[in-house]
Amino acid sequence: xxxxxxxxxxxxxxxxxxxxxxxxxxxxxxxxxxxxxxxxxxxxxxxxxxxxxxxxxxxxxxxxxxxxxxxxxxxxxxxxxxxxxxxxxxxxxxxxxxxxxxxxxxxxxxxxxxxxxxxxxxxxxxxxxxxxxxxxxxxxxxxxxxxxxxxxxxxxxxx
Amino acid sequence: xxxxxxxxxxxxxxxxxxxxxxxxxxxxxxxxxxxxxxxxxxxxxxxxxxxxxxxxxxxxxxxxxxxxxxxxxxxxxxxxxxxxxxxxxxxxxxxxxxxxxxxxxxxxxxxxxxxxxxxxxxxxxxxxxxxxxxxxxxxxxxxxxxxxxxxxxxxxxxxxxxxxxxxxxxxxxxxxxxxxxxxxxxxxxxxxxxxxxxxxxxxxxxxxxxxxxxxxxxxxxxxxxxxxxxxxxxxxxxxxxxxxxxxxxxxxxxxxxxxxxxxxxxxxxxxxxxxxxxxxxxxxxxxxxxxxxxxxxxxxxxxxxxxxxxxxxxxxxxxxxxxxxxxxxxxxxxxxxxxxxxxxxxxxxxxxxxxxxxxxxxxxxxxxxxxxxxxxxxxxxxxxxxxxxxxxxxxxxxxxxxxxxxxxxxxxxxxxxxxxxxxxxxxxxxxxxxxxxxxxxxxxxxxxxxxxxxxxxxxxxxxxxxxxxxxxxxxxxxxxxxxxxxxxxxxxxxxxxxxxxxxxxxxxxxxxxxxxxxxxxxxxxxxxxxxxxxxxxx
Numbered sequence: 001x002x003x004x005x006x007x008x009x010x011x012x013x014x015x016x017x018x019x020x021x022x023x024x025x026x027x028x029x030x031x032x033x034x035x036x037x038x039x040x041x042x043x044x045x046x047x048x049x050x051x052x053x054x055x056x057x058x059x060x061x062x063x064x065x066x067x068x069x070x071x072x073x074x075x076x077x078x079x080x081x082x083x084x085x086x087x088x089x090x091x092x093x094x095x096x097x098x099x100x101x102x103x104x105x106x107x108x109x110x111x112x113x114x115x116x117x118x119x120x121x122x123x124x125x126x127x128x129x130x131x132x133x134x135x136x137x138x139x140x141x142x143x144x145x146x147x148x149x150x151x152x153x154x155x156x157x158x159x
Numbered sequence: 160x161x162x163x164x165x166x167x168x169x170x171x172x173x174x175x176x177x178x179x180x181x182x183x184x185x186x187x188x189x190x191x192x193x194x195x196x197x198x199x200x201x202x203x204x205x206x207x208x209x210x211x212x213x214x215x216x217x218x219x220x221x222x223x224x225x226x227x228x229x230x231x232x233x234x235x236x237x238x239x240x241x242x243x244x245x246x247x248x249x250x251x252x253x254x255x256x257x258x259x260x261x262x263x264x265x266x267x268x269x270x271x272x273x274x275x276x277x278x279x280x281x282x283x284x285x286x287x288x289x290x291x292x293x294x295x296x297x298x299x300x301x302x303x304x305x306x307x308x309x310x311x312x313x314x315x316x317x318x319x320x321x322x323x324x325x326x327x328x329x330x331x332x333x334x335x336x337x338x339x340x341x342x343x344x345x346x347x348x349x350x351x352x353x354x355x356x357x358x359x360x361x362x363x364x365x366x367x368x369x370x371x372x373x374x375x376x377x378x379x380x381x382x383x384x385x386x387x388x389x390x391x392x393x394x395x396x397x398x399x400x401x402x403x404x405x406x407x408x409x410x411x412x413x414x415x416x417x418x419x420x421x422x423x424x425x426x427x428x429x430x431x432x433x434x435x436x437x438x439x440x441x442x443x444x445x446x447x448x449x450x451x452x453x454x455x456x457x458x459x460x461x462x463x464x465x466x467x468x469x470x471x472x473x474x475x476x477x478x479x480x481x482x483x484x485x486x487x488x489x490x491x492x493x494x495x496x497x498x499x500x501x502x503x504x505x506x507x508x509x510x511x512x513x514x515x516x517x518x519x520x521x522x523x524x525x526x527x528x529x530x531x532x533x534x535x536x537x538x539x540x541x542x543x544x545x546x547x548x549x550x551x552x553x554x555x556x557x558x559x560x561x562x563x564x565x566x567x568x569x570x571x572x573x574x575x576x577x578x579x580x581x582x583x584x585x586x587x588x589x590x591x592x593x594x595x596x597x598x599x600x601x602x603x604x605x606x607x608x609x610x611x612x613x614x615x616x617x618x619x620x621x622x623x624x625x626x627x628x629x630x631x632x633x634x635x636x637x638x639x640x641x642x643x644x645x646x647x648x649x650x651x652x653x654x655x656x657x658x659x660x661x662x663x664x665x666x667x668x669x670x671x672x673x674x675x676x677x678x679x680x681x682x683x684x685x686x687x688x689x690x691x692x693x694x695x696x697x
Contacts, residue, residue: 018178022185029189034196041575082185083178150175 003141013142017081020133024094025078031071038067048106073097081137084147091134098131199564203571206559207547210379214370215616218623220269225618228274228308228332230299230323231315232286234407235337236277239312239365240289242611243270243618248288265611268618274306278419279437281412298422299323303330310361310621312614313337316440317447318427321346328357333621335614337365338460339452339641340634343672344663347638354631363617363627364634366460370612373545376574377465381504385547385572386534387555388505389466389514394458395528396450396520404483404491404522405441405453409434428678435486442487444645445678449489451476451644455518456637459497460629461530461541462516463636466504470639471497471516474654476647482523488678491522495644505535518644537571547572639663645675 005013031037043058043066057066073093080090107121119126143149227243229236237247241262251259275286276296287293296302299319303311303326310333313323321341327334341347354362368374380386398404413434420432427445430436440446441453463469478493497516505511519528530541536553540546549556551567559565613629620627629637643654643663655664665671 018181021178022181025182025185026189029186030193033189033193078185079182082181084175146174147178148175150171 003144005140005142005145010142010145013137013140014146016133017084017087017137017142020094020130020137021078021081021083023078023130024074025082028071028074028076028078031067032075038063039070043104046104047111048103048108050103050106054104070097084143084149087143087147087149088138088141091138094134095131098127098134102127102131202564203559207380207385207572208383209376209385209572209574214372214375214612215628216625217615217619218625220267220615220618220622222269222622224269224271225333225621226271226273226307226309228276228296228302228306228311229272229286229289230276230302230311230313231319231337232275232277232282233314236286236312236314238610239314239335239337239614240272240286242608242614243272243312244268245270245272245289247285249285261608265608266615268615270618274302274308276302278423279410279413280417281410297419300326303327303332308332310334310618314365316423317452318342318425318445321350322425324350324362325353328353328360328362331357331360333361333617335363335365335617336634338634338637339448339456340364340638341642342446342448342452343675344639344642345672347635347642351631351635361617361620361627362631362634363613363620364629364631364637365610365613366457366464366629366633366637367609367613368457368461369464369628370609370616371461371543373541373543373574374461374464377539377541377545380539380545380547380572381465384505385537385555386504386532386539387536387550387553388503388511389532389534390511391533392462392514392516393528393531393533394455394462394516394518395530396454396458396518396522397525397528398522399525403525405439405447406483406485407438409438413437427676442485442489443678444488444676447489448641448645450478450491450493450520450522451495451648452641454520455493455495455644456641458518458530459516459640460633460637462532463633464628465532465541466502468499468502468514468516469636470656470658471499471643472501472656472658473498474640474643474647474656475652476644477651478520478648482521490648493520493648494518495647497640497644511535544573544575546570546574642671642675646671649674649677649679 040058040063043054046054046058057063074097077090077094077097079085080087081094102125105125107123107125109122229240232240237250240246241250244265244267246254246262254262272286272289272293274294274296275283275289276299277283277286283295287295294306296306302308311323311327313320313327313334313336315323315337317339320336320339324334324336324340325346341350354360381389415432418432418434418437420437423437423446424430436443436446441449447453474495474497476493476495478490480487480490481492483491495518497518498513499516500513502514503512504514532539532541535550536555537550538548540548548569549560549565549567549571551560553560553567556565556571560567565571617627619625639656643656646663647654656662657664663671
């Protein structure tokens with residue numbers, strides 16, 4: 001894909017990419033390093049239209065696999081965005097993950113939150129914003145200029 | 160040109176790999192954070208050294224099936240039969256799919272329901288569908304005499320618990336009886352005597368909370384004196400629904416033709432047939448015991464299974480009928496203070512001795528108030544999970560607080576059997592996720608019906624010997640405490656227990672059982688009684 005950015009545009013996009021990567025990576029690593037961590041409580045506390053699905057997941061025998069998948073995905077997305085490697089693919093994975101988190105606790109009016117939120121949200125939450133930010137990064141890729149992908153991909157022009 | 164190319168490639172290599180140090184930074188941050196968390200957790204867990212007590216032992220269920228007779232087949236009776244492995248056809252058709260699945264996956268306890276006695280024809284007929292060959296008897300006496308049963312489960316109205324238990328024990332049958340164990344004082348002693356003289360039969364009281372895994376862990380926390388001296392415990396009932404206030408449905412087929420009314424009344428005051436009294440018996444002292452026997456007994460026994468503190472020395476109570484003025488005569492708002500002036504739960508010193516157990520209940524609000532044990536060193540919140548909060552003024556944890564390993568007022572230990580987790584520090588979120596209901600407990604991280612475990616323990620004792628976790632000693636303490644609380648409410652006086660004579664101290668001429676069973680909201684003594692008498696003369 002041929003893209004063209006000014007230097008400041010490129011800086012802004014790379015900065016955004018690395019910050020999101022950092023966030024994913026740190027979340028994944030902390031969970032990996034805590035042997036007692038499990039998303040079971042998170043799933044069992046889900047509210048909203050899809051709560052039955054999440055409660056079923058939380059109570060199912062798949063919990064072990066779900067935890068491993070979640071941690072692996074978080075770390076890989078984090079590494080991908082930070083290092084600039086296959087960012088497009090992993091951004092999509094990141095969006096799926098964030099949308100699942102969003103749907104588990106949708107900030108809809110009238111829903112009782114089962115976990116205290118650190119802010120006030122109406123339909124839009126930080127998970128949703130981060131998911132859209134990943135969508136922006138898919139549409140404005142930077143890894144071919146700043147990241148491992150540049151060894152494999154066509155150069156991006158800067159103007 | 161060549162030089163420029165190589166310059167470019169060096170720059171591009173740098174740009175290509177610039178993310179690596181960032182990854183390193185994040186990794187280092189994560190390692191430091193989790194390392195210090197881990198170190199703090201390890202230090203806390205090592206200092207506390209809490210071990211979950213093993214669940215009550217259960218042996219093999221092999222051999223001939225144990226033949227059970229069910230006496231009283233209302234909602235609770237049905238549940239107890241399912242716990243023993245038998246559901247009605249009706250339930251299997253109409254219950255939630257999840258509940259049916261759980262029932263079908265339940266371990267086979269190798270029992271057979273062979274006999275039933277219920278005074279309402281519709282229920283008795285329903286019980287016959289539990290299994291092939293279930294025989295119906297129109298009285299418990301006939302069931303005990305002619306039924307092919309090894310054991311009976313008693314889930315009748317309270318005023319029948321003891322008479323049927325005593326008759327069953329004397330007939331050589333094992334007994335599982337619902338709480339409260341008895342309905343008055345005289346039968347509490349009589350039942351204890353019956354258990355003593357029939358030492359081959361196994362007697363259990365239905366306090367299934369004894370099976371709750373978090374309570375077993377709490378026993379170890381108490382044993383290790385982590386809470387210090389516990390001076391105050393609060394336990395609560397909060398309900399705000401018709402069902403919670405015992406306003407059960409009245410069956411459309413209920414009539415003098417379908418209900419054996421005289422047998423239901425037993426020793427209760429003779430009144431004409433009354434459907435409401437039959438289906439909602441918990442609302443009257445004549446058959447039930449209101450909050451004291453129905454719900455306080457559970458909370459009392461939950462604490463007694465952890466502290467083993469027995470009958471309180473003094474009990475005072477207050478309350479009234481404030482939310483359901485519907486003709487009932489048991490209170491719906493009820494506060495009981497149980498005093499243990501000589502109980503010492505901390506380290507032996509002269510300064511700390513004595514504890515109050517406060518039971519606080521309303522049937523007009525369902526705001527959740529947790530069970531809280533408050534000690535000089537820490538507090539413990541107890542539900543299906545368990546959390547210990549360090550007291551800011553604790554001496555035991557002073558050093559850890561100074562080292563910022565723990566913070567005063569914050570949780571230092573949480574145990575959530577659902578995730579099989581033990582954690583040194585809990586986050587606000589996981590604390591929030593804790594505790595949802597007490598119908599279930601956990602074994603090896605798997606959700607199990609605690610009633611099933613309680614029935615299983617009783618059956619295991621029948622087959623393999625041993626004593627149920629809630630036997631006659633525990634049942635006796637539960638019943639006496641409930642009756643003291645009922646009397647304190649009705650008389651309006653602080654009731655006192657004489658531990659040597661093992662009796663509640665009565666004033667000269669006072670018949671405590673008569674007062675306890677009297678079908679009135681309250682009995683006034685002293686100046687008020689005189690006023691009342693005088694006003695009646697006028």
